[in-house]
Amino acid sequence: MTTNEPRPGRDHPGYSPGGQGPLPQQANPTWLGHVQPEFYRPAPANDRGRFRPAPLPALPAVRSRRRSAGVVGLALAGGFLAFISLFMVLPFLLGSTGISGFVIGFIASLVPLATVLLTVRFIDRWEPEPKALLLFAFVWGSVVSVAVTMLVQPYFSLVAGPASGLDYTTFAVTVQAPVVEEFAKSLGLLLLLLFARKHFDGPVDGVVFAFTIAAGFAFTENILYFGRAIAESGDPGTDLAVVFFLRGVMSPFAHAIFTGTTGLIMGLAARRWHNGLSVLAFGVGLVPAMLLHSGWNSMGPNFLAQYVLVQVPTFLLAVLVIVLLRVAERRLTRQRLKEYAAAGWFTGAEVDMLATGAGRRAALRWARSVGRGPQMRTLLHAATQLAFTRQRILSGRDVPAHQLDERHQLAEIAALRAAVVG
Incomplete structure (x- = not known):
């Protein structure tokens, strides 16, 4: 790497006489980074002609410490909420699966979990997110959002069930689960947007955090489904294989895609808007997530055809x-x-x-x-x-x-x- 840099001048791309920005196609290489002409400003000139550190004001270091504290604080808060939530989630899982079903379900669930998390790593390679925030996202998805779902579902069913005009099973599968689960998962995205805005500043960030939250939620849900296949079946080996194929092979990314749409929309909003307007994207992003989730849960007798065609x-x-x-x-x-x-x-x-x-x-x-x-x-x-x-x-x-x-x-x-x- 060299340290003798050219000084800016008229022959360099991006030169902006009179303080005006370059042509739109130069400033806006993609739709992802669109810049309004009135906001464009040249990069600060390196008047020394060499790449040397400039004297730093005190404020950036203070801001950096505050932001680091915000990340750590969010991670600690997530850990505390997860600890409290375990007292609700763990007994529910063990009561539904038994110890042997829980252990086997836990091990089997690691396979689809690894598939989604490896995908997250691939997406996140260019601008990696802090590990503390990814840990928060996973813990939120795997424990806290499950507890929120368990708390909210009875009230939602009581209020919205009769108004829907559907029988309980249809309502629970096609309305209650999509609405409550997507809301519970995406609350974690909202917290990340509010308290870790520096790291949630674009659609890629939104997708990475949403996939991580969804991976955690699907992990816990898979433990339940796989464990029940062991605990409630007369032929546990066959039933586990069927459920594993449906959830672990055919649809490991189902929850990731549902919640990913919310993360994508929130990330697009965060790239362009201030916090207040970005929060509105939370409600907007929930709509496609809930619709996709409901569509998945609605597949019935024609499951294979709908799976292939949709x-x-x-x-x-x-x-x-x-x-x-x-x-x-x-x-x-x-x-x-x-x-x-x-x-x-x-x-x-x-x-x-x-x-x-x-x-x-x-x-x-x-x-x-x-x-x-x-x-x-x-x-x-x-x-x-x-x-x-x-x-x-x-x-x-x-x-x-x-x-x-x-x-x-x-x-x-x-x-x-x-x-x-x-």
């Missing part, structure tokens, strides 16, 4: 959306770092290294060969965070505070860069 295309559409989100995220990172390069902070080659998959892989291979793999990985993550901080600045939200973060991150990247170069 559920498989829905799954493929979800895969396509995730792929498009990842592509858009990479393009956005590249564009924002190019704007820093135009301001003299990076060279074009460094942008290619920091903002492309091939460049990152090559950089990590080189760094590992000289014993600096962890430093390079941290630098890549920091560069991605810098690009997303710039996106927050260009969104027009809380601009002065994010500009302080930007200065702090530029200085941090300078130190990381020196550690990598050696």
Whole structure:
């Protein structure tokens, strides 16, 4: 990596005479990072002509400590709620499955759980979320949302059941379960949006958190279904195999797709709006999640035909959306770092290294060969965070505070860069 950077000038992409932003197609490489012209501003110029840390104001460090405390506090609160919820959820599971059914169900449920969590890891590779928040999401889904569901369902049934005009079984499967379960799961998303906004700032973040919550909920629900197949059947081996095939093979992503739509919509809102309007997306996002959940639960005698004609295309559409989100995220990172390069902070080659998959892989291979793999990985993550901080600045939200973060991150990247170069 070099430290002699070009100064910004008219021959660099992103140069903006008179303080006006570049052409829309330059500033907006994808729909994911659309910027209104009135909010666009050039990246701060590197007047020294070299990538060196600038003196830092005290405020960014304070903000960083507060945000770290917010993440830790949310994780601790989630742990406390999970501990309280266990006193309700665990006896219910053991009473429904018995000890042997619970143990076998727990082990069998690890398979679909691993499938979904590995997918989460793949989606989250470009801009990894803090492990504490992912742990909060999983704990919320696997324990707290289950307890909320158990508490709310009787009241919802009492109020909405008679008004629906449906028999109890149909109501419970097609209305009660979708409404109450999606509400309980998505409450965790709402808490993440309110108390960890820095890390819930786009649709990819929303999908990652929603998939993690849903993976936890499905894990606990699978323990119940698999355990019951053992405890309540005259042929437990066969019944377990059937239930496992239906839930663990044919539909491990069902809950993830349901709740993922809520996370996607909340993330899109968070990218563009302030907290107040973003919270409204919680209610909007629940609607498609509940409809998808109800549609899944409504499949009856024609299950196989509906699965092939409806559920498989829905799954493929979800895969396509995730792929498009990842592509858009990479393009956005590249564009924002190019704007820093135009301001003299990076060279074009460094942008290619920091903002492309091939460049990152090559950089990590080189760094590992000289014993600096962890430093390079941290630098890549920091560069991605810098690009997303710039996106927050260009969104027009809380601009002065994010500009302080930007200065702090530029200085941090300078130190990381020196550690990598050696």
